[in-house]
Amino acid sequence: DQQVKQNSPSLSVQEGRISILNCDYTNSMFDYFLWYKKYPAEGPTFLISISSIKDKNEDGRFTVFLNKSAKHLSLHIVPSQPGDSAVYFCAASASGANNLFFGTGTRLTVIP
């Protein structure tokens, strides 16, 4: 039962270009979405989040877009930097719930 899906296991982007990571979800009760970044041998690190009352949230080079009708969210990184190379996890939760549902992750490689 995969409620959060990241269909691209990997993505390669040239430094300076835009990285777009995608995520789909199936549970219409989800109303809070997060992106985590994970380096090898480290735990997931929170990157950016968005509530379902918004369709866009921006933090520096990172922007998350939410399309509730399509049950789709995306993370845009611009400009991409080599230090952004990591595995990116999409996660979602529902109000009052006590856990996060994670996608399987997308490995981003930013090529210098």
Add this chain to the structure above:
Amino acid sequence: EPEVTQTPSHQVTQMGQEVILRCVPISNHLYFYWYRQILGQKVEFLVSFYNNEISEKSEIFDDQFSVERPDGSNFTLKIRSTKLEDSAMYFCASIEQGTLNSPLHFGNGTRLTVT
């Protein structure tokens, strides 16, 4: 910045043995979690813990698993009789408030290898 710390970083054990994974959540956080990630798979919720009791658990968290907050700082995950399929990265996480409209803070994980 305060961190969630986990020990050990890597634990190797034989099938059938008991293991205890340890975590020190961020000091002012009240809600604690264990997640795991089997190699190549998604991060999966195991259990959440608040006010000295389990508040929610997943299907994965069967009778072989238990959690405990033995003192004011540690939060432990015990697997009574490990199986090969318990091999995974185990992540502890904590959060200040009960709702998840703020991000979980994760530790760096314990890699459990069951042989």
